[in-house]
Amino acid sequence: MAVDIPDRLPPATSVGVLGWVRRNLLCPWYNALLSAATAFLIAKAAAPFWNWAVTNATITLDPAVAKRHTGAAWGFIREMWPVFMTGIYPAEERWRPLLALCAVLAVAGLTCVRRLRGAGWLRALWLTTPVLVFACIRGGGITGLPEVGTHYWGGLMLTLLLSVVAMVAAFPVSVLLALGRTSDMPVARPFCVAYIELVRGVPLITILFMASVVLPLFLPSDLDLDKVLRAMAGITMFFSAYLAENIRGGLQGLSRGQYEAADALGMGYWTKMRVVILPQALRIVIPPMVNNFIGILKDTSLVGIVGLVDLLQVAFATTSNPKWFGRLAEAYTFIAFWYWVLCYGLSGCSRYLERRIPSAGK
């Protein structure tokens, strides 16, 4: 009778870091050559940046001292940090955006606890968070806090607020647009097609201009729509058209059989969409949707055009400050870092969601 061969571990040279290096960088011999050459080029290119950003850099708060160094003056960032974060938001009230951020992160953290997921109170918390965040940052009214109008909002805070609001608001709008466009309703369908094609055919800058300059011409003069709100509306409008087209792709990617099976059970249109179609369609379009979200995040930098001071505009403003005049390289590096962190965070979320939500293939 055959004897079972006991399991052994694979040879040490084929697993772990060593195995990976051997397989991918060194074998066969010409790969080793290529690896060496590439490593040399990368080092050559990265070295000047490294020297500027680390070796020759200072973190002194004194611009005169910083001038004597050839590298970056990170003291500029140190001093301007609050401005980068919140713009000209009053210094003594800066704890409020921080509190709001902590609150959102706390709710997000709670959501990550598997046991709490789907709890009713957690959903209620999610629904109330936006209101609380807005009340906390703006103050005034029943909150008893001193009011800080939206024209004081700026920096990373404004960038985040604009993009998060646009993402959250554009999503349901785009789902409706996509459903409308794929339906055969005689009025809704042409309307959705017209909206999508019209908005998609116009640059975002134009829409922002129209929202801030043209729109007030049509509204009664005493109705003073908030500038930030108008920008949010413009960005939401613009991206809902793009998102709608992605979601339509997901809707059409499902087999006809899924629609027929839901129909055959006697489900009405909305039940069919909510229970059967959208969960699958949205799962398919997570990657392009997150792609869109990343686009939203970066394109909010266009609001500078209509006079809002977002993260990018703060970079311009702070570098025109006589004390740190012309420290553009530091400012750009710094904001590039933030944009990258946020965008990479989004794509991380996308990968996590894709893994977590069961798909058709599983």
Add this chain to the structure above:
Amino acid sequence: MHASENAPSAAATTGSTASSDTSVPSAPSAAGDRDVIIDIRGLNKWYGQFHVLKDITLQVRRREKVVVCGPSGSGKSTLIRTINRLEEHQEGTITVDGTQLTDDIRHIERIRREVGMVFQQFNLFPHMTILENVVAGPVHVRGMPRGQAEELARAYLSRVGIGEQAAKFPGQLSGGQQQRVAIARALAMQPKVMLFDEPTSALDPEMIKEVLDVMRELAEQGMTMICVTHEMGFAREVADTMIFMDKGQIVEYAPAQEFFTAPREERCRAFLDQILNH
């Protein structure tokens, strides 16, 4: 609501028109009273210019098992798909359990609730577990409380022999198992009629039997069934009535016994010859 005020009177009218109309050649006997659950009259359907269904008239009685066969492209799938409006027809009337199939979405949904359907490609919902697949209909369409629906779903799942797999996803099951889940999903709506659209055509040979066994059992319990299938062994065993379709027409309509022993039509004989002696 609507069902209660419309259904009885509608059933009565259908009954009377049916009885005055028993002379329709391709659908003899059967009709005449409320025993008729599906009543199709003068049905015509076109895909663009293409005439797929030609003057179909057919009555199905409660507890009757009808098997529809015929060469591919003969319109047999299209015929049963018009019954629950997965396909729209252009001429003729279809009445299911007293409800006439019109463009009114309420009529369509009422009929769909009473008519279960099993597809060639199973069409399970891949993002839901097996249990959720079966629960979805009763909960979201019938408005049944979740607990009760799950109990019902588990009962049907064990009836089709999938009780153990309730927590899995469709993709983790074999084709035969998926098709049995699809049958359970349709049954959980407690339909009055079951339509089977080539339920075994997408299955590996060793899985056909397990699905046919479930269907056989269902037939024994008195379910009204219309099956489009090429499984002539199953048909011979289960069917009360056989229908042979070709080029959009019902060519032969006969009790199963007569159909297999003495088919009248030459085309039908040739077809049977081919599929019985392949």
